[in-house]
Amino acid sequence: MTNSLSENPAHDIHDIIDVQTTDCCIVGGGPAGAVLALLLARQGIPVMLLEAHKDFDRDFRGDTIHPSVMEIMAELGLSDRLLALPHSKIRQLRIQTAEDSAILADFSHLKTNYPYITMLPQVKFLEFITQETQKYPNFQLIMGANVQELIITDGVVAGVRYRGGGGWHEIRSKLTVGADGRHSKLRQLGGFESVETSPSMDVLWFRLPRHPEDAEGGMGRIGKGHILVMLDRGEEWQVAYVIPKGGYQQLRTAGLEELKKSVVEVVPELGNRISNLHDWSQVAFLSVESSRVKRWYRPGLLLIGDAAHVMSPVGGVGINYAIQDAVVAANAIAKPLKNQNLQLKDLAKVQNQRELPTRIIQAFQTIIQKQIFTRILTSDQTFQPPAFLRLPILRDFPARLIGLGLFPVHVQI
Numbered sequence: 001m002t003n004s005l006s007e008n009p010a011h012d013i014h015d016i017i018d019v020q021t022t023d024c025c026i027v028g029g030g031p032a033g034a035v036l037a038l039l040l041a042r043q044g045i046p047v048m049l050l051e052a053h054k055d056f057d058r059d060f061r062g063d064t065i066h067p068s069v070m071e072i073m074a075e076l077g078l079s080d081r082l083l084a085l086p087h088s089k090i091r092q093l094r095i096q097t098a099e100d101s102a103i104l105a106d107f108s109h110l111k112t113n114y115p116y117i118t119m120l121p122q123v124k125f126l127e128f129i130t131q132e133t134q135k136y137p138n139f140q141l142i143m144g145a146n147v148q149e150l151i152i153t154d155g156v157v158a159g160v161r162y163r164g165g166g167g168w169h170e171i172r173s174k175l176t177v178g179a180d181g182r183h184s185k186l187r188q189l190g191g192f193e194s195v196e197t198s199p200s201m202d203v204l205w206f207r208l209p210r211h212p213e214d215a216e217g218g219m220g221r222i223g224k225g226h227i228l229v230m231l232d233r234g235e236e237w238q239v240a241y242v243i244p245k246g247g248y249q250q251l252r253t254a255g256l257e258e259l260k261k262s263v264v265e266v267v268p269e270l271g272n273r274i275s276n277l278h279d280w281s282q283v284a285f286l287s288v289e290s291s292r293v294k295r296w297y298r299p300g301l302l303l304i305g306d307a308a309h310v311m312s313p314v315g316g317v318g319i320n321y322a323i324q325d326a327v328v329a330a331n332a333i334a335k336p337l338k339n340q341n342l343q344l345k346d347l348a349k350v351q352n353q354r355e356l357p358t359r360i361i362q363a364f365q366t367i368i369q370k371q372i373f374t375r376i377l378t379s380d381q382t383f384q385p386p387a388f389l390r391l392p393i394l395r396d397f398p399a400r401l402i403g404l405g406l407f408p409v410h411v412q413i
């Protein structure tokens with residue numbers, strides 16, 4: 001019987017330990033999947049959330065919660081408790097060269113109750129959201145569930161198979177949501193076609209101690225041919241060292257001492273703590289990508305978050321876009337799921353609402369990468385911050401775009 005449900009079982013069907021059913025099976029416990037699970041669970045919809053890892057703790061996954069997401073948390077009555085968790089706030093992003101400095105984005109002018117970026121370790125955010133969701137008896141979280149196959153019946157996705165707990169398991173669901181991130185397995189299994197752009201940079205991430213006398217907030221520091229972005233995480237700086245695409249091997253060959261030297265050249269104040277960086281294992285490499293799928297859905301399956309659109313780190317908006325996708329998806333599918341009449345047009349609504357904002361932010365990121373990042377990385381001239389950043393009328397635009405986005409998203413269920 002199990003075999004007849006699948007067009008392509010890749011293993012012996014007798015290996016399956018158990019079969020469960022649900023209304024919505026969400027694959028991936030990142031920001032998109034966790035928030036969608038919460039929104040659907042609150043509506044009394046049976047939801048299962050499958051996460052491949054055994055915990056939420058991964059390094060350098062992006063710890064920024066923008067005002068748009070805090071507004072969503074407030075709509076859910078969660079903002080005060082979220083802000084009670086240890087966090088820091090970034091009110092301005094500054095760009096600084098050896099001779100000059102300018103404010104790239106000033107969130108303090110935004111019309112919101114949360115005019116700042118909340119720096120909260122993503123692991124804490126995900127634990128908070130999933131603990132909240134576990135209050136609903138119709139919700140089930142399965143950690144260590146690595147989804148490897150789709151169950152497809154007559155061309156309709158009818159669930160997934162995952163490996164975990166020593167064997168294969170099957171979940172049958174009315175709707176499967178792929179929220180499984182930039183290397184999405186469901187995107188691949190579902191045969192979704194992507195439109196790629198090729199960002200001209202990669203990023204190395206590492207942490208250094210932050211001293212009480214250091215400046216607060218986030219800043220971009222620019223030297224000849226080098227860019228460093230420093231994010232205030234209370235007692236630490238989370239540092240992004242931007243390199244030209246494909247330059248990582250050359251850097252590794254040159255050695256860690258060369259990297260450290262270059263960091264101190266751009267930010268001399270870090271000279272008294274750079275020795276904390278003593279091994280390449282402290283440095284995480286991010287291959288920057290930017291893409292989006294042409295169609296975000298097929299019968300029985302919807303993609304959201306990075307699974308639908310891989311974001312460049314410029315502006316640090318990936319988490320926020322993922323969560324906004326989750327809210328729009330919940331608005332579109334909750335009622336039809338409850339009424340047992342979910343149709344393809346309900347899934348299409350999600351792409352209709354989210355594709356334009358995604359295209360706009362990706363276009364903005366491409367411009368910043370080409371006009372600012374690539375110029376700096378390929379030039380030995382000192383970079384001057386663009387004059388428009390000093391025009392008050394344009395001053396608020398980057399903060400608005402990064403912090404709130406052009407199309408506000410609200411919880412409507």
Ligand SMILES: Cc1cc2nc3c(=O)[nH]c(=O)nc-3n(C[C@H](O)[C@H](O)[C@H](O)COP(=O)(O)OP(=O)(O)OC[C@H]3O[C@@H](n4cnc5c(N)ncnc54)[C@H](O)[C@@H]3O)c2cc1C
Pocket residue numbers: 027028029030031032033050051052053060061062063064145146147148179180181182184185205286304305306307311313315316317318319320322
């Ligand atoms: C180094 C780095 C730094 C970043 N910094 C920032 C930042 O400062 N601000 C920002 O907004 N964004 C940042 N981003 C981007 C941001 O992390 C992503 O855009 C965001 O996490 C996307 O959320 P998501 O829920 O769509 O996917 P993810 O957060 O990637 O979550 C996907 C989840 O799916 C799980 N999964 C994957 N495959 C399977 C499977 N087969 N079965 C079950 N589960 C699976 C994964 O384990 C993961 O938990 C950064 C990304 C990286 C890599």
